[in-house]
Each structure stands twice: as structure tokens, then as C-alpha cells.
Amino acid sequence: MTTLLDESVRQIVKQRFSDMKNPVTLRVFSTKGHCLFCNEMISLMTEVASLSDKIELDICDCEASHPKAKEYGIERHPAIVIEGDKDYGVRFFGVPAGKEFTTLVESIMLVANRNAILSPQAYEMLKSIKQKVNLKVFVTLECPYCPAMVLRAHKLAIANDFITAEMIEASQFAQLASVFDIFGVPNTIINDGKGNVEGLVPEEMLLQAILESFKH
Known part of the structure; x- marks a missing residue:
């Protein structure tokens, strides 16, 4: 069987997953016929899930109109929802x-261990968010600053039930990136354009932008 991860990477990830405190489910949403990257996504997530007995893999080969896709708000493919004891709003x-x-x-570790550690100021600002917030963090796979920004958005989603945070790979979703005029990454779109934050910024700055977006 051909693998996407070499053995050294598998061992490193396996060691990292040994610190998982709670089980997680990787919900993979794919569709046949018009999804360039769905097979690669399924293969990669199958490998990742095999590296810990605390990870369950659930694959939904379904269109956006499917009840499960609607339940999780999945309108494009391929997608991943990382779910723990509940849906924390963490998306790829x-x-x-x-x-x-x-x-x-x-x-995966953040959801498994429920340890989205933030500053006291960030926690205080999160208390003001009592309406739905969607964060789309546009990235490219070579961007050195993007991973940290995605993790910051995911931490906010874990810490506040009103927030959903999505990593969106800009080249795989070029049309969507064009809609939001994405020319540099990371670029975080708040509530489909009510606000945005360019570059890697602290959680507090992202939260301030979210609060400012409520005024529009």
C-alpha cells in the first residue's frame, strides 16, 4: 500500500498523539466526480487515523445537500471536521x-485535550462574543506564517461555541479566494467579508477585528 507519510513522520506523529487525553472523530467530507483532491484527503486522513486508537475516521461521500453536510455546514469539498465530545467548530x-x-x-491535539490556552485579555474579550462568527483563514501549503494563524483561529473556536474557524487552502479553492480578493496569506475573513485580518496577528487583534465586524 502506498503511503503519503514517510516512516519518520509517522513515528513523530504517533509520539505526539500519545499525549491525547480524549478521543476525537475526523469527519471527512468528499464527493465523487468533481473533486480533485478528495482521494488524496481520504488517503491522508486514513493514515493519520491509523496512528492513534483514540482517533475515529468517518467518511461521508456526500454532496452539500446531504443531511450530514448540512448539519456541519459543509458546502465545499474536500473538508474535515475535527470533533471531540462535541463539534467545536474546527474545520479544514x-x-x-x-x-x-x-x-x-x-x-487534533487541541480538540482532544480541550486546552485552547489564551491570554487573560483574550478570554475577557471572548465573553463579548454571543453571536455566530465564521472565520475563514486562507492559507497556502508553503506559507510559514499560516499554521500559527490557523491554530489561533481554531483556539478561539474551541474556547467559544459561537465561533467556527476554517482553514481554506487558497490554491485548492481559487475561486473562493478570488471572491474575497485574497492576494497574500494568511488572510482571515470574518463573517464572509464583514471584516478581515491580513497576516499573522495575536489572538487579541483578531478578537478586536471580530468585535469591530459586529458594527457593520
Whole structure:
């Protein structure tokens, strides 16, 4: 069987996953016929799930109209939802390869251990968010600053039930990137354009941008 991860990477990830405290489910959404990266996504997630007995893999070969896709708000493929004892709003759209593979591993750990550690100021600001927030963090697989920004967005989603945070690989979703005029990454779009943050910024700055977006 051909593998996407070499043995040294598998061992490193396996060691990292040994610190998982709680089980997680990787929900992979794919569709047949018009999804360039779905097979690669399924292969990669199958390998990742095999590295810990605390990871369950659930593959939904379904269109956006499917009840499960609607339940999780999945409108494009391929996608991953990382779910723990509940849906924390942690999403990946596009294959998290390259530098984003580390983001995937660390996001799994965040959900498994429920340890989205933030500053006291960030926790205080989160208390003001009591309406739905969607964060789309556009990335490329070679971007050195993107993984940290995705993880910051995912931490906010884990810490606040109103927030959903999505990694979106810009080259795999070029049309969507064009809609939001994405020319550099990371670029975080708040509530489909009500606000945005360019570059890698602290959680507090992202939270301030979210709060400012409520005024529009």
C-alpha cells in the first residue's frame, strides 16, 4: 500500500498523539466526480487515523445537500471536521499537506485535550462574543506564517461555541479566494467579508477585528 507519510513522520506523529487525553472523530467530507483532491484527503486522513486508537475516521461521500453536510455546514469539498465530545467548530477545507500538516496534528491535539490556552485579555474579550462568527483563514501549503494563524483561529473556536474557524487552502479553492480578493496569506475573513485580518496577528487583534465586524 502506498503511503503519503514517510516512516519518520509517522513515528513523530504517533509520539505526539500519545499525549491525547480524549478521543476525537475526523469527519471527512468528499464527493465523487468533481473533486480533485478528495482521494488524496481520504488517503491522508486514513493514515493519520491509523496512528492513534483514540482517533475515529468517518467518511461521508456526500454532496452539500446531504443531511450530514448540512448539519456541519459543509458546502465545499474536500473538508474535515475535527470533533471531540462535541463539534467545536474546527474545520479544514482542502488537503492539509505541506506546512499545514502540522496544523492538522496540533488542531487534533487541541480538540482532544480541550486546552485552547489564551491570554487573560483574550478570554475577557471572548465573553463579548454571543453571536455566530465564521472565520475563514486562507492559507497556502508553503506559507510559514499560516499554521500559527490557523491554530489561533481554531483556539478561539474551541474556547467559544459561537465561533467556527476554517482553514481554506487558497490554491485548492481559487475561486473562493478570488471572491474575497485574497492576494497574500494568511488572510482571515470574518463573517464572509464583514471584516478581515491580513497576516499573522495575536489572538487579541483578531478578537478586536471580530468585535469591530459586529458594527457593520
